[in-house]
Amino acid sequence: xxxxxxxxxxxxxxxxxxxxxxQETPHYSLYGTPGLIEMPSAFSAPDAEIGxxxxxxxxxxxxxxxxxxxxxxxGSFRYTHFDNYTGNGVDDTYDRSFDFQYRLLDESDWMPAVxxxxxxxxxxxxxxxxYVVASKHLTDDINVTGGVGWGRLGSYNGVxxxxxxxxxxxxxxxxxxxxQYFRGDMAxxxxxxxxxxPQFAMVAEYSSDAYxxxxxxxxxxxxxxxxxxxxxxxxxxxxxxxYSLYGTDVGLSxxxxxxxxxxxxxxxxxxxxxxxxxxxxxxQNEVWARTPEVETALRxxxxxxxxxxxxxxxxxSFTDDQVRIRYTNNKYRAEVQAVGHVARTLTQAMxxxxxxxxxxxxxxxxxxxxxxxxxxxxxxxxxxxxGTAEIYRRSLTTAAGPxxxxxxxxxxxxxxxxxxxxxxxxxxxxxxxxxxFEAGLQASFEYKIEPNLVLAGSIKKSVYDNRxxxxxxxxxxxxxxxxNAPIYAEEGDGGIERLALSWYGHPxxxxxxxxxxxxxxxxxxxxxxxxxxxxxxxxLALGAELNYTAQRDYDQGFGFQDYxxxxxxxxxxxxxxxxxxxxVHAGRYLAGDWGATVALDREFDNGWKxxxxxTLTDVPFDDFGEGSFDKGIRVTIPFDWITGQPSRLENSTxxxxxxxxxxxxxxxxxxxxxxxxxxxITSYDASWGRFWR
Amino acid sequence: MKLTKLAFAALAALAACGPMxxxxxxxxxxxxxxxxxxxLIAGPAEPVEVAPLSRxxxxxxxxxxxxxxxxxxxxxxxxxxxxxxxxxxxxMSPDGISVTTQDGIIVxxxxxxxxxxGADVDGVLSAIKNGGTVQRTHAxxxxxxxxxxxxxxxxxxxxxxxxxxxxxxxxxxxxxxxxCENAQIAFKNYYWLANSGEIVQTQQWIxxxxxxxxxxxx
Numbered sequence: 025x026x027x028x029x030x031x032x033x034x035x036x037x038x039x040x041x042x043x044x045x046x047q048e049t050p051h052y053s054l055y056g057t058p059g060l061i062e063m064p065s066a067f068s069a070p071d072a073e074i075g076x077x078x079x080x081x082x083x084x085x086x087x088x089x090x091x092x093x094x095x096x097x098x099g100s101f102r103y104t105h106f107d108n109y110t111g112n113g114v115d116d117t118y119d120r121s122f123d124f125q126y127r128l129l130d131e132s133d134w135m136p137a138v139x140x141x142x143x144x145x146x147x148x149x150x151x152x153x154x155y156v157v158a159s160k161h162l163t164d165d166i167n168v169t170g171g172v173g174w175g176r177l178g179s180y181n182g183v184x185x186x187x188x189x190x191x192x193x194x195x196x197x198x199x200x201x202x203x204q205y206f207r208g209d210m211a212x213x214x215x216x217x218x219x220x221x222p223q224f225a226m227v228a229e230y231s232s233d234a235y236x237x238x239x240x241x242x243x244x245x246x247x248x249x250x251x252x253x254x255x256x257x258x259x260x261x262x263x264x265x266x267y268s269l270y271g272t273d274v275g276l277s278x279x280x281x282x283x284x285x286x287x288x289x290x291x292x293x294x295x296x297x298x299x300x301x302x303x304x305x306x307x308q309n310e311v312w313a314r315t316p317e318v319e320t321a322l323r324x325x326x327x328x329x330x331x332x333x334x335x336x337x338x339x340x341s342f343t344d345d346q347v348r349i350r351y352t353n354n355k356y357r358a359e360v361q362a363v364g365h366v367a368r369t370l371t372q373a374m375x376x377x378x379x380x381x382x383x384x385x386x387x388x389x390x391x392x393x394x395x396x397x398x399x400x401x402x403x404x405x406x407x408x409x410x411g412t413a414e415i416y417r418r419s420l421t422t423a424a425g426p427x428x429x430x431x432x433x434x435x436x437x438x439x440x441x442x443x444x445x446x447x448x449x450x451x452x453x454x455x456x457x458x459x460x461f462e463a464g465l466q467a468s469f470e471y472k473i474e475p476n477l478v479l480a481g482s483i484k485k486s487v488y489d490n491r492x493x494x495x496x497x498x499x500x501x502x503x504x505x506x507x508n509a510p511i512y513a514e515e516g517d518g519g520i521e522r523l524a525l526s527w528y529g530h531p532x533x534x535x536x537x538x539x540x541x542x543x544x545x546x547x548x549x550x551x552x553x554x555x556x557x558x559x560x561x562x563x564l565a566l567g568a569e570l571n572y573t574a575q576r577d578y579d580q581g582f583g584f585q586d587y588x589x590x591x592x593x594x595x596x597x598x599x600x601x602x603x604x605x606x607x608v609h610a611g612r613y614l615a616g617d618w619g620a621t622v623a624l625d626r627e628f629d630n631g632w633k634x635x636x637x638x639t640l641t642d643v644p645f646d647d648f649g650e651g652s653f654d655k656g657i658r659v660t661i662p663f664d665w666i667t668g669q670p671s672r673l674e675n676s677t678x679x680x681x682x683x684x685x686x687x688x689x690x691x692x693x694x695x696x697x698x699x700x701x702x703x704x705i706t707s708y709d710a711s712w713g714r715f716w717r
Numbered sequence: 718m719k720l721t722k723l724a725f726a727a728l729a730a731l732a733a734c735g736p737m738x739x740x741x742x743x744x745x746x747x748x749x750x751x752x753x754x755x756x757l758i759a760g761p762a763e764p765v766e767v768a769p770l771s772r773x774x775x776x777x778x779x780x781x782x783x784x785x786x787x788x789x790x791x792x793x794x795x796x797x798x799x800x801x802x803x804x805x806x807x808x809m810s811p812d813g814i815s816v817t818t819q820d821g822i823i824v825x826x827x828x829x830x831x832x833x834x835g836a837d838v839d840g841v842l843s844a845i846k847n848g849g850t851v852q853r854t855h856a857x858x859x860x861x862x863x864x865x866x867x868x869x870x871x872x873x874x875x876x877x878x879x880x881x882x883x884x885x886x887x888x889x890x891x892x893x894x895x896x897c898e899n900a901q902i903a904f905k906n907y908y909w910l911a912n913s914g915e916i917v918q919t920q921q922w923i924x925x926x927x928x929x930x931x932x933x934x935x
Binding site: 285286287289290291292293294295296297299300301302358403404405406407408409410411412413438441442443444445468469470628629630668710711713714716717 | 734735736737799800801802803805807809812813814815817824825827828830831832834835836837854855856857858859860861862863864866924926
């Protein structure tokens, strides 16, 4: 093909990328973290890389997700199957574990990279170890690693360390074992890696893990501390490795990596937008015939044009030289992109005398900001190299004002809408069962009484499930506000999942309000009220929520059980630099317990979010049950990152502890902060690059 | 542990219905993946044929037209001029791709994915005609939604005299070569000038994701 094409033009086409050699991805170990085979190395994956690996050998199967949280810090979540937990061929079990590694020193010409790490620091302790490790490239293709380990990594040829390592009495698991770290016997480990070709690498290591417990109970034979492996990388993002382990066993691993920073479609595969219409020279001062009829015609034209672009106009108003428009964007993840589309559509439709556009996006029927853009700037900067920055500099985004003289646009959307969609739910990673599955159909409806007053409901009917959990509900002294989820699923199948009226308000520039009334969620119904203070330009938001709810009957009908509770939280949300976002909710939970939920997320400008949360309340760990307290990691992947097509949808996945009764919050839809923050300055700054998309 | 509301694509394709169903995660996911898959699968495979267009057809549209060839997508399109913003003309193809040119020099694209968001090309036309060295600034949108704005140094020289054919018409041209580079990027463009001095054909680099794009003025 190329030949034909270039023959046609008779010239060659060349372009060379010499983008500063992208940081190379280190190999992932049998633990699913950057490292040798069983031993860690001090190298880090490139910032934000996610490594997903499945590793298997005779004793264990490990599935690991590793995230390079910052350029220096990585965190891993691992789910391990132990075939022979207490002996050869007996008692298999599943276990969750978490790791952290921090790179203290960068590699230089003369100095190695140095890192410190904790493996399985808060689980049941089956894989627990700590280490300090150094790694250095001898050539571009050969690197060596040496380190000192404690715990499992101090068990082969160890020498006494700094202090006694106390026994691990993990009880319910899930709590960091602070008194163990870097104590007890310590031992040296090391290894070498050789990248023979871009596709093939070899690795050899000296392991300091003696597999003491497994050897003692007869489930493993440890003949040699030396492990060897070969890795094949068919592409940059896939690695397949085979290992010889401890002179007696073989292991296999499969690793794939992805990085939220890189989108397959780069800027996105959106079709070209309507261009700006430039007014003829001298026409900017034309006085237009502003009559109610002309205004209605303009309102209708803009409403219809934007409806075709997935944007529903709520209302518009006009003065001689300004147009003001309120709308809901149902299509673009970034509000900024919708602002850009609205602005360009206005240049096409507005009389030449109108110079200023005041553009006010809405969510859930309330305006979330107002951006004033000068039409002449749009005309000047649509395709210049500085165009995006210039529009940002020359426009002004503030809190939306009161409704004032806005006049309703013709309706392009039905007030009543409905749908039937399939759903699927996977319950993963508990200690008895790696995964159970339910699928069915969900019917929903929504009736917009006013844009900000909506009655919505849904019914769920299971078609298939393979869960057998009724027998696995462990007793507790707490009110079963959450742990009876399997009973709800069993007895309430086909019942009302949700039926609630919600009302949103914007009482003043910095204040937002919500009231939700009805069958708010699957297990609880009543009234939920919320107030949020969030100045547009502030990195901080503060919220207060108060709920009075009763627990619903298991059959998911209209009835309630005899349990009523007042719950609620004071919340703080803060945007740090580099996309780190912190949330604290402190208050009273559904079981009447008092405590706080703390969450930290890394949010990428393209909509990815990866974070972790933990809830600690005054419920004793023993009463809470397995895991000791509620904690988890969560990942949000925007659809437009996957497909390149514009979409507001995203897929959020939470990997959490078993659902227990302590630290349970009411599951209200569309809490205020996530509704209004799309219009705040931080969001606009992050996604302003999409203005001219 | 719980993976909530995982989308099941196959089921969704069969079962999503109603206005809310069509806009649901499952429904959109299917559409998106189908689109992505077809765009990935439909890589360059077949030889690019020059558009089966005639001057008469283009003239009959009644608006200024341009022919665009995108070898990396195996696409040829007739594009109609839909706007002229102070000399920057935007050309739109029927399938939602737009190219904006200034004096025949591409300053922006939309709808191609790794688009050229904007460019400053002051002095380029004069350098194409007379030779010399000029700085160009290009703007791209990254996968993290940030604008990246490299400045390139470009040198121009006459490459060859060449007789070319555009839509059946033979034109004597001078082919000019443009070499642009900075520390990260280097690319080569060509411009064919008719005796009138007008640019009648070009081959210009857009981005890594798009590669080169060729244009012809009938």
